[in-house]
Amino acid sequence: MGASSREGSWTSLILTSLEGEEVTYDFRFDFHTSNNEAEYEALLTGLHLAKQMGVEAVAAHTDSRLAANHINGSFEARNKRMEMYVKIVQQLSKSFKEFTIKQIPRSKNRRADTLRKLASTCQGKLWLKCSKKEA
Template identity: 30%
Template structure:
């Protein structure tokens, strides 16, 4: 069995997730949206970096997932990661990223474009969905 060159390269792993919730604030029972993202990077040697952020603006769950992906790519670029395996649990985001799903909501199109702009700065990237 022949192994491709990039299969032997040491890949970092990045796990991303985003979430949003709407809770009533008392008083006067006005709905308040909160969103946050989480990232875990695993170095080829096994070291771990964890990040979590609260988003300042309300976001949908899908927007929060994209925010997490973008933040992870920006961090990967900042620390000069060259080989990155990305894992996310959002079927929509992963499949849009892979070109399997079309972008049906205009609100997500700018996230998608930005992700591909950032990807140009990481030479070797793989992406997969995890349940």
């Protein structure tokens, strides 16, 4: 789950193995994003982590209707930034033998939302800081 506010942009991830083991991550970005961009940054961060861990199959769950439908091809990206995010996710998803993305109700994403809220109140002490590289 990603979110953006006047105080900054955050993402919280919960990576779950087939055996039910979980690893949680909270990140604060040192660049401003819209809420939609924060959702994509969360997805990309999760995919990069999964790739580094050697994961072969990813089933991504997001409460972002926009991101899920962009990636699934149901919605068309209507601006350059969203087009860029869609292309990057599609390219990165090819790193896995299997990749699916599914929109879940926000009510089913409460743990990630709680992690994000906790991270946003801890003033930089509990999360990794991610910087965006300019192209």
